[in-house]
Amino acid sequence: MHIKCYLYASRIQIGAMTVQKIENMVGALALALSDSFMLATQEQAPELGPAAAALALLGHEPGMPIERLRRALGLSHSGTVRLIDRLVAGGVIERHSSEHDRRAVALHLTKSGEEKCAAILAVRQQRISCALKVLDPHELEALGKIAEKLLKSQVHNLDEAYCVCRLCDAAACVNCPVAAALDESKAAQKISL
Amino acid sequence: MHIKCYLYASRIQIGAMTVQKIENMVGALALALSDSFMLATQEQAPELGPAAAALALLGHEPGMPIERLRRALGLSHSGTVRLIDRLVAGGVIERHSSEHDRRAVALHLTKSGEEKCAAILAVRQQRISCALKVLDPHELEALGKIAEKLLKSQVHNLDEAYCVCRLCDAAACVNCPVAAALDESKAAQKISL
DNA sequence: ATTAATATATGCTTGACGCATACATAACCC
DNA sequence: GGGTTATGTATGCGTCAAGCATATATTAAT
Numbered sequence: 001m002h003i004k005c006y007l008y009a010s011r012i013q014i015g016a017m018t019v020q021k022i023e024n025m026v027g028a029l030a031l032a033l034s035d036s037f038m039l040a041t042q043e044q045a046p047e048l049g050p051a052a053a054a055l056a057l058l059g060h061e062p063g064m065p066i067e068r069l070r071r072a073l074g075l076s077h078s079g080t081v082r083l084i085d086r087l088v089a090g091g092v093i094e095r096h097s098s099e100h101d102r103r104a105v106a107l108h109l110t111k112s113g114e115e116k117c118a119a120i121l122a123v124r125q126q127r128i129s130c131a132l133k134v135l136d137p138h139e140l141e142a143l144g145k146i147a148e149k150l151l152k153s154q155v156h157n158l159d160e161a162y163c164v165c166r167l168c169d170a171a172a173c174v175n176c177p178v179a180a181a182l183d184e185s186k187a188a189q190k191i192s193l
Numbered sequence: 194m195h196i197k198c199y200l201y202a203s204r205i206q207i208g209a210m211t212v213q214k215i216e217n218m219v220g221a222l223a224l225a226l227s228d229s230f231m232l233a234t235q236e237q238a239p240e241l242g243p244a245a246a247a248l249a250l251l252g253h254e255p256g257m258p259i260e261r262l263r264r265a266l267g268l269s270h271s272g273t274v275r276l277i278d279r280l281v282a283g284g285v286i287e288r289h290s291s292e293h294d295r296r297a298v299a300l301h302l303t304k305s306g307e308e309k310c311a312a313i314l315a316v317r318q319q320r321i322s323c324a325l326k327v328l329d330p331h332e333l334e335a336l337g338k339i340a341e342k343l344l345k346s347q348v349h350n351l352d353e354a355y356c357v358c359r360l361c362d363a364a365a366c367v368n369c370p371v372a373a374a375l376d377e378s379k380a381a382q383k384i385s386l
Numbered sequence: 387a388t389t390a391a392t393a394t395a396t397g398c399t400t401g402a403c404g405c406a407t408a409c410a411t412a413a414c415c416c
Numbered sequence: 417g418g419g420t421t422a423t424g425t426a427t428g429c430g431t432c433a434a435g436c437a438t439a440t441a442t443t444a445a446t
Contacts, residue, residue: 015338026340066425076405082403134346139339147221149332163228271434
């Protein structure tokens with residue numbers, strides 16, 4: 001849009017390839033990976049589409065209101081309400097009343113929902129693990145560091161954080177870089193006040 | 194499914210983090226990247242959904258029949274036909290008759306379609322470039338090598354190749370690793386005969 | 387030549403999604 | 417503290433993309 005994002009001109013050669021080619025391959029890889037685990041996770045949910053992400057988010061943060069879920073899933077409000085309706089009818093989540101805001105609904109997984117959620121997280125991890133199995137330990141470590149750096153730079157507010165992490169396994173991600181980036185940007189805001 | 198995919202037990206520590214955490218971050222990163230450029234590319238197409246990928250594929254391979262497009266997009270046949278109908282009505286593609294198979298349709302971009310296709314490829318590249326701009330040249334090169342290795346291992350047949358590369362800029366990706374992996378697997382098949 | 391497989395087209399139905407609207411509660415503020 | 421605005425949720429309604437089943441044409445296979 002209005003921001004100049006190219007640090008290197010894309011034709012520049014870095015090692016054996018151009019920046020352009022690296023960018024293109026990263027895009028293809030991101031698509032391949034997300035295609036793989038998006039399909040797999042959705043097959044574990046009661047329906048295709050955003051249901052799997054909804055269950056994973058509620059597993060991570062029980063009591064989440066509809067509006068927060070809506071932002072994380074990128075749906076319209078009515079779309080989210082109808083999604084919740086179907087998931088309640090399917091017996092995987094329940095609407096409770098919120099503690100501190102009587103307008104809000106506190107969404108919770110049922111026992112069955114927790115099982116679905118566990119299956120969703122497991123199949124996602126399995127798909128990613130399977131894709132990364134060709135890397136040697138050194139490459140895996142390098143990829144981990146790079147992913148951490150990139151993730152930190154991608155997230156600027158809470159909505160984006162919930163969105164990016166909507167299928168994450170919070171238990172697997174100790175010292176989550178996304179949470180750290182959010183804390184840092186909050187700290188920066190306080191200083192600027 | 195039936196294949197054991199874990200090379201390392203996920204609790205194993207590699208450098209500063211567990212394999213589990215690395216896998217989780219890679220998943221989140223793949224989601225963040227693909228979310229970003231999927232939305233951006235779809236906004237450049239005449240409609241949201243698979244239209245952007247269809248235009249990119251036809252830009253790369255003019256004359257492609259509906260059935261190949263169908264497999265790359267992962268739609269039903271009728272869904273693909275209707276998508277083509279809408280894109281034809283929108284003036285971005287045309288149905289021609291195929292040279293060697295009188296059942297098949299040869300799909301081609303119109304002038305307007307080529308412009309949309311260029312915009313789609315450009316915005317994708319821009320989004321990825323923007324996301325990677327925090328990396329230094331050394332990290333970028335490392336990521337390039339890792340992405341190349343991972344891409345090669347992910348693609349096993351022509352349908353998967355078209356699917357993974359459905360938004361790629363073929364001009365940017367000289368010596369495409371996906372094509373190379375396909376050639377190798379074909380060569381391996383011939384040897385096994 | 388029959389039969390099976392492939393490529394495309396279409397009538398029909400379903401269902402997820404968004405818009406507009408309505409209502410309840412909370413936050414603000416003068 | 418009453419009035420205004422903002423926030424969170426629910427629902428009637430229309431739209432439209434997607435899949436199923438089926439039909440037709442062409443090619444391949446036996």
